[in-house]
Amino acid sequence: MRNNAIVLFVVSSVSYPKYRFKLNSYSTQFPVFEEYPELAYLDNAATTQRPKAVIDAINKFYISENANIHRGIYDLSNQATTKYEAARQAVADFIGASSASNIGFTKGTTESVNVVAQSFLSKRLNQGDNIVVSILEHHANFIPWQMLAKEKGAELRVIPIDEHGDLNMPAYKELVDQNTKMVAVNHISNTLGTINDIAEIIAVAHTKDAPVMIDAAQSVSMYPLDAQYLKYDFLAFSGHKMYGPFGIGVLYVADQHLSEIGPYNYGGGMIKEVTIEETTFVKFPKNLEAGTSNVAGVIGLHAAVEYINQLDRAQIQSELSELSQYTEELLQSIPGVKVVRLPKHHSGIFSIEVEDIHPHDVASFLNKDGIAVRAGMHCTQPLLTDIGVPATVRISLAHYNDKSQIDRLKASLIELIDFWS
Ligand SMILES: Cc1ncc(COP(=O)(O)O)c(C=O)c1O
Incomplete structure (x- = not known):
């Protein structure tokens, strides 16, 4: 992997492509998704979105x-x-x-x-x-x-x-x-x-x-x-x-x-x-x-x-674990994408590498498709040094995410890999 990212897209204001996705029942409680229904927010480990009640x-x-x-x-x-x-x-x-x-x-x-x-x-x-x-x-x-x-x-x-x-x-x-x-x-x-x-x-x-x-x-x-x-x-x-x-x-x-x-x-x-x-x-x-x-x-x-x-946390955990399983399978099905580690006891957070493409370039390419992920060391430098990876792209799920967003993630990653090769 190169040490430096080639910044693919520089965005000065928030403007996502106008997909029209049906919001899942949880996401309707979050005004940000009414504002940007096309946003696939997969950076929940950095910060979650806020429901209207908050x-x-x-x-x-x-x-x-x-x-x-x-x-x-x-x-x-x-x-x-x-x-x-x-x-x-x-x-x-x-x-x-x-x-x-x-x-x-x-x-x-x-x-x-x-x-x-x-x-x-x-x-x-x-x-x-x-x-x-x-x-x-x-x-x-x-x-x-x-x-x-x-x-x-x-x-x-x-x-x-x-x-x-x-x-x-x-x-x-x-x-x-x-x-x-x-x-x-x-x-x-x-x-x-x-x-x-x-x-x-x-x-x-x-x-x-x-x-x-x-x-x-x-x-x-x-x-x-x-x-x-x-x-x-x-x-x-x-x-x-x-x-x-x-x-x-x-x-x-x-x-x-x-x-x-x-x-x-x-x-x-x-x-x-x-x-x-x-x-x-x-x-x-x-x-x-x-x-x-x-x-x-x-x-x-x-x-x-x-x-x-007021949420049914047991129900949400089971839905999240299904979404997590789906994400894992999709990520593993993309040639050139590697999930850096897959713990046996795992929640919905994935760190991936895309062959020959800097994580910042991956994240900025996904951004143009309305997909928000994190790229970098995630404030865990000793861990990344230990596993011998300089930086990763991190996908982190919440209950308001759904499979259609993971499908878009896969499509965008495939497009990026094609574009790069
Ligand atoms: C596991 C873990 N611990 C601690 C922190 C630090 O949290 P905060 O920045 O809200 O103090 C984070 C933030 O990403 C985290 O993921």
Whole structure:
């Protein structure tokens, strides 16, 4: 593969070819597909689209509910505070947390991981200790641990994958020991779509008293993540990957660690007392939410949780798995297209290479046919280095995608390969 892309098409404004496709029943709830019925949006691992219910909730907040929280003594502010805290309870219920006080709001998964690294693990980690991550991690769940390990003279241990792209579980069991101070893994890989057996990963770590942080960025939209059943210590996810707004995320902290999460940022809204000499702080989650919160983001996140709650997730999972199977078969039937790894436990995310064509050229060619995919390293450079691939084209599915869009993907890839040869 060439190192540089030849940029095939430069687009200055959004204008998709005017196919007239019937929207599937889920996609009619998403205004973007009314706007662009011809858009085959296959970049859901980067961010999902937003249903009308989420957009309406944010609009409503700014039109008739807007006020700052936790500090007003007038109706509008009290109402905003009540709604903000109701969202915290809804998120707690969504993941089966025992209380709303286990839920802190952050900017997203990235910040949630950094909070745990900086305000929890940094106090516990010493020279000679180790942190276990996997080679599948997004940089957001890799670099914070790598940096902390370096700072403390600890070791970063990396769980390898097998030839399919599944985690090598026997190797994992060898890596965890009594000096492991954190196991941090994703539930679903954003590059290969591997679904990790987090129940087993957590159980193994707990036999060595190691806490576990689960990065649920790619799974929270469709997979149950019950805190009582799975018993993870920390869970991170982002609103924008579960049909909610940008700029809002969640950090769940299990009861036994609540008192150990220290402040992350300093400022208003998280103090008990401030004197010239000293400041004392309130406990998690308030100590995490210094400064003015993303109130509209939290309201939108609540609407996203309600949107997911009213879906039949078992039904959607089965439809998605059928669509995923269909995608896999079509991709494998195109000469010149290679799916770089096909894990045995797989969700609807595929990384492909097209022979002799740079991933950016593939993505820009697909774009002219109204197909949105991602090209690059997907913030998983250690993984791509490990599997010896410089970059891929990533196709990632959601419940509002359908087979006709995958057929168009295939037709467009075949046209590209013909055009190139
Ligand atoms: C698995 C995974 N973890 C973490 C992140 C980072 O999420 P955010 O950018 O919303 O903080 C992503 C984003 O793509 C992801 O896919």
